[in-house]
């Protein structure tokens with residue numbers, strides 16, 4: 197984008213017989229390489245800047261300004277037979293469209309045979325379109341070559357996601373800015389929010405999946421508790437059935453619409469999330485589930501974790517006996533298996549050049565505010581959180597505290613015990629939630645996330661019921 201001043205003649209308001217030149221700001225989009233290559237000694241616009249599609253908080257287009265001051269003159273006459281080897285020096289500034297097959301803008305080998313140069317910079321400037329590209333980050337893609345003070349080559353990638361990639365985990369907040377789909381037309385303005393910049397793959401939606409999985413299990417558990425025999429179901433049961441399912445779908449619609457509204461998802465991704473959230477509930481044989489999920493490329497690293505969350509909740513309600521009987525060793529074994537399976541699979545693919553964390557780079561590149569990119573949204577953070585919960589649950593259920601508190605569950609003071617547990621657990625969860633592990637060291641962050649998640653069930657299933665049972669037990673004794 198070039199900003200300059202043009203002068204227009206106007207009458208001086210204070211002296212109408214006089215004319216004055218009034219400066220006016222002009223803006224011009226430089227949309228081809230030829231327009232954005234400024235020859236030496238040519239007149240430059242006053243301001244040149246790389247504009248992004250987003251706006252800053254004053255409503256001005258984001259971007260960064262390029263300022264060039266140089267007193268250098270001609271390098272060699274352009275008619276010289278060796279000029280092409282140093283043709284970058286023709287320009288004060290040149291913006292070109294970079295392609296993957298063009299790793300460099302010049303080459304030291306040009307010096308060896310300047311008459312037949314390996315790379316000719318001037319050939320890059322062949323009038324290709326350069327608008328609707330991502331603004332390159334100055335540190336990573338701006339190349340100033342030592343000894344080439346006048347040449348500033350800015351590049352932008354041509355590896356753009358095709359429209360079909362929205363089926364493979366692209367999120368709208370980056371896809372819209374990153375795609376060639378809109379050609380020379382302007383792409384829709386996408387407003388980002390603090391929750392937009394998720395770093396994992398967008399398909400299927402983890403929030404929709406979690407909401408559907410958890411609420412499905414809650415609704416069906418409540419209905420089976422209220423239902424009794426099929427034949428003896430009363431009007432009250434059917435009223436409850438209607439209210440609960442309306443509630444279920446109301447929650448799903450709100451979750452899905454909010455995810456689409458903040459540009460974190462396309463509609464098909466949240467719909468897939470809701471339905472996979474329901475399917476993910478047991479009975480999928482335990483070790484088979486992460487393997488099933490590997491069929492969904494975009495959700496690969498997230499899958500075991502998501503499965504685990506859905507499964508942990510579902511088991512609690514639907515197969516209560518199993519989850520209570522499983523030994524700590526079993527919990528530990530499952531935790532280790534899921535961790536090593538996911539890590540191993542990730543590393544295996546990585547050695548073959550497949551980076552399952554490709555979405556992280558997209559988020560960092562396209563999020564309008566770097567502080568909105570949170571490490572706790574990464575698939576690995578999610579995996580460790582859910583593994584922590586599983587581990588903590590196993591630890592709590594096999595603890596002495598849990599055995600002790602279970603005794604009171606058959607006792608007299610069941611209602612105060614349960615209400616006390618709910619209130620104390622909510623309070624504790626709130627306190628846990630306020631603790632944010634420091635994110636400057638990734639390993640420390642992941643380790644602390646795991647510990648924090650393990651502490652949650654340990655507190656809610658072990659410690660809190662134990663303390664309350666002791667308290668109520670003492671009161672019982674005093675009363676007796």
Ligand SMILES: O=P(O)(O)OC[C@H]1O[C@@H](O)[C@H](O)[C@@H](O)[C@@H]1O
Pocket residue numbers: 394396397398399400401402403404406455460502572573574575577578
């Ligand atoms: O895919 P969505 O809806 O943006 O949800 C992403 C979230 O999905 C959850 O399952 C993960 O635990 C979170 O870490 C992640 O941030």
